[in-house]
Amino acid sequence: MSLRHVIPPYLLDAIAERGGEKFPRAARAARSCQVSDESCRSLRAEGLRYTPVAKLGEGAQGSQGAMHSQVIGAGAGVNRLVHDAQGTETLPGVLVRSEGEGAVSDEPVNEAYDGLGASYSLFAEAFERNSLDGKGMPLIASVHYGQDYDNAFFDGRLMVFGDGDDEVFAGFTGSLSIIGHELSHGVISHTADLEYRGQPGALNEHCADVFGALTEQHDSGQNAEDATWLIGAGIFTPEVTGKALRSMLEPGTAYDDDVLGRDPQPDHMDRYVTTESDNGGVHLNSGIPNRAFALAATALGGPAWETVGQVWFAVLTGPDITTRTDFAGFAALTIAEAVAAFGEGSDVHDALVQSWGAVGVTRGANRGNVGSSW
């Protein structure tokens, strides 16, 4: 997979263009982020610049130094390695906390370590999946990447966190939904591998939000009806008028700020955004399936990873989804899976028919004739 960034380009553009007076440091950081992300992309095309850590695989796990799944066999459990890039752009940096080692004095290191663990636990405990590839691949992170770096990204093997600029972004390790979102891109790339453009791309973003939110809810044992359904709560400083990067339950309401503008996510097919930017609006139109998932989960109540989460995981890892599945195709697959797993006319089936209708992806159900639209 190519790089998946947490902060979408339109948000960095807004800060770079309008942030100058109120947030001069953030505006500079946003501009340099845009530039350095482009150099990241070209580096990705050449093959990654960072080299696997020599230490990886030494010790109890075996002697191979390569960063691949064979190092850790299936069933070996979680294997985390957190590095410190020390304010440089050299990856992965110095290894500062390995699996089983105690907390260190640097809080972002511990937050990254705990976040990787929470994400591993969700997939292992709720979905019986051993790490992102299903074969126990190590979870590797680098913190303190670059100077005032306003983003976090995952390239399929390494999760990289900037510290933020301290004016708009407070740092990225503090949000479990962000860490869960990024690592879920790894699961997606190893399974459905939805093409990162247009509706399949928005479904890729959507599924990463689903399992990102579930990472947070599973970690705190939270029921769907008690959850915030926010992605990235805590990444903004108090200077920003906003609560998070996205709201799954109420897309379009996560922030409304002088500089950042208003959260542009649509919450219904009537407001679907047709654009060439952001890979065809992958971070925008994901709001539509996000709302369908959150509506169904909250209507059902209880732990969402036991209800609609099971349906989504089965569809994502099942044989019928393709790299080009669109919203209507995905909705049909989830409804069929709900029938197969929970039964025709079950609460899960009814909730999904209702919620896909409510966001306009399927016809009819929003007028109350549950079950008749499919």
Ligand SMILES: [Zn+2]
């Ligand atoms: Zn993403």
